[in-house]
């Protein structure tokens with residue numbers, strides 16, 4: 001059945017205005033402000049390149065130089081990854097202590113909660129942009145080869161050990177070398193979100209969480225509906241949680257803009273709503289978008305003859321999620337945001353942009369540090385750490401994994417012979433995206449990254465890029481395609 005969303009027809013012209021790009025000077029101004037806020041004056045965003053927007057070098061970059069550090073607009077740790085890592089729900093830094101990170105994981109493991117080293121995307125996701133958001137080096141850090149001595153059999157520690165680690169009774173040797181920010185709870189009382197500082201807690205609350213919090217201070221319309229929405233997303237696809245954040249973020253921006261407007265104007269009419277909503281929507285508007293059900297690639301187990309039915313099923317799924325979200329946080333002045341058209345385009349934006357969120361775990365560093373200690377310190381420390389390592393098993397250290405929207409990184413076009421890549425350096429321990437040059441880049445040259453594993457052969461690369469809706473015509477593809 002084709003779901004009919006009444007808001008789509010009622011708000012058709014407003015929806016079209018939201019999806020229609022703003023006039024170039026305003027967009028250019030927006031990118032100018034963003035680049036100066038990110039303190040990366042070496043780049044600019046041009047809008048009229050061969051593939052739409054693109055990032056260009058304003059100066060020469062040497063190989064290995066930092067090109068850009070981009071803060072996310074909205075981001076989400078995959079729900080399944082929350083079992084493995086306790087991170088700030090706003091900046092995604094690891095929080096608590098090495099003891100809390102390990103104790104919590106052991107505790108959940110003892111309870112039989114299964115952890116995941118995977119991406120956490122659920123059954124309706126066809127691709128995962130791992131080549132874009134994380135570096136090979138990051139991936140290597142999760143590999144078994146780099147792990148300190150973990151060849152012993154998996155043993156189960158006494159339950160009390162996990163609790164002692166979590167409540168601070170058991171302090172691990174040398175853990176003070178890896179101190180982490182103290183855990184700050186969600187001000188709304190949901191017990192789901194934790195932060196590295198009061199400022200991160202406040203920033204998250206004010207930017208979107210106040211509407212999506214399930215705690216006592218939640219500003220949602222109906223907590224049951226919100227819980228139903230979250231449950232539906234957890235059962236089907238966590239991308240809905242990110243889409244909800246994007247909508248909530250826009251509503252909160254709208255309310256702030258309206259409050260600022262009312263400070264200088266005596267009244268406010270419905271004709272003032274749309275310009276403010278457009279302004280509130282601008283950060284999300286710049287992301288390249290298509291409807292989710294149109295751009296999602298066909299899973300391998302779906303026959304081409306079933307493609308139409310598959311796309312309809314995806315559309316129905318999005319509609320079901322949207323109805324739950326609407327019951328939970330609807331705002332009449334932001335009504336077009338609750339249309340299926342906008343919801344589908346927001347999810348499609350997450351599907352088509354370069355979105356991985358990866359933060360390496362300090363637990364990995366901790367165990368490597370112990371492994372590197374000189375004798376006899378190492379032996380003494382290992383009397384305590386080795387049983388933990390054995391119990392944790394192969395996934396003793398998992399990085400924080402999630403999905404996010406990075407406004408500048410999302411303007412970067414693809415090349416199979418890119419001049420830059422996403423790469424987290426030793427000091428990059430939060431959710432920001434870091435782009436480093438992989439060869440010298442000259443002034444005026446476009447900065448490109450690879451959306452896929454560019455070590456793959458030509459045909460496989462083109463097949464993967466078809467999911468993004470284009471055929472690559474970089475110099476390498478032209479050469480390999482003609483031979």
Ligand SMILES: C[S@@+](CC[C@H](N)C(=O)[O-])C[C@H]1O[C@@H](n2cnc3c(N)ncnc32)[C@H](O)[C@@H]1O
Pocket residue numbers: 051052053054286287288352353354409410411412413414415468469470471472473474
């Ligand atoms: C993350 S966006 C990049 C920014 C985009 N050009 C824009 O205007 O917003 C990804 C989209 O850009 C386009 N694109 C990126 N690299 C391309 C390439 N090498 N060839 C053709 N289109 C490309 C595709 O439409 C792709 O789905």
